[in-house]
Amino acid sequence: MAKEIIIATGFYDIPYKLNVPGEELPKVTHYYSDPHFYAFQKVIVVGAMNSAVDAALEIWRKGAEVTMVIRGSSIGERVKYWIKPDIENRIEEGAIKAYFNSSIMKITPETVEVITPEGIKIIDNDWVIAATGYQPNLKFLESAGIVLSDDEVRCPVLNPETHETSVKGIYLAGVICGGMNTHRLFIENSREHAEKIIRAIASR
Ligand SMILES: Cc1cc2nc3c(=O)[nH]c(=O)nc-3n(C[C@H](O)[C@H](O)[C@H](O)COP(=O)(O)OP(=O)(O)OC[C@H]3O[C@@H](n4cnc5c(N)ncnc54)[C@H](O)[C@@H]3O)c2cc1C
16 A cells, blocks of 8 residues: 555646537537647637637647637736737737637537627537636545635645645645645646655655
């Protein structure tokens, strides 16, 4: 039996759903990987944060016809500062079409219905990439007995020096340490977790 366990499960486990008819169709995905797959096809990207913007730009650069459906009135403020002007300029020149203040109402095998400030648009469509964000699987941590904060962040309770949880011998590393606050930690500021954990284990 393992004496020590390190959990580093990130926060991409549970996508936020669109909750619209047709979301279960095989052309709809919450996980984007290879832009070449979408070349020369009609793709809708939902969302306006880093994942949506990266997907839209990469797929458009592989020759796809890309339409973004964005709930708010602009590209997300937290989009990387060197990427944001790229997407804004592609939208402004019309290379990538974007519907702001808009939401998907329905997805069919051939189309997507979008409610926009100008009314309902029916868009021909091959693929939908719903880059609508994710939540960490905190139930998994709780099922291991790990205590979470009782506020809305549900932050796992950790010893900040060792990253050991409330369960002796179980440590957390990476983004999962932030609970529902999934923007607080990223690659650069999580590397120290591994160092702390290994130091703690080695000193036992
Ligand atoms: C488009 C995009 C661009 C990004 N750009 C940057 C950037 O420029 N700089 C930066 O710092 N960060 C960036 N990030 C964020 C970065 O990817 C995350 O901060 C980082 O991956 C988190 O690392 P992690 O090890 O905590 O979790 P993850 O990298 O998510 O790794 C978790 C792993 O655990 C596995 N897993 C989950 N549950 C289980 C289970 N029950 N059993 C077994 N395995 C499981 C998963 O399959 C996965 O392999 C970006 C993210 C995205 C989506």
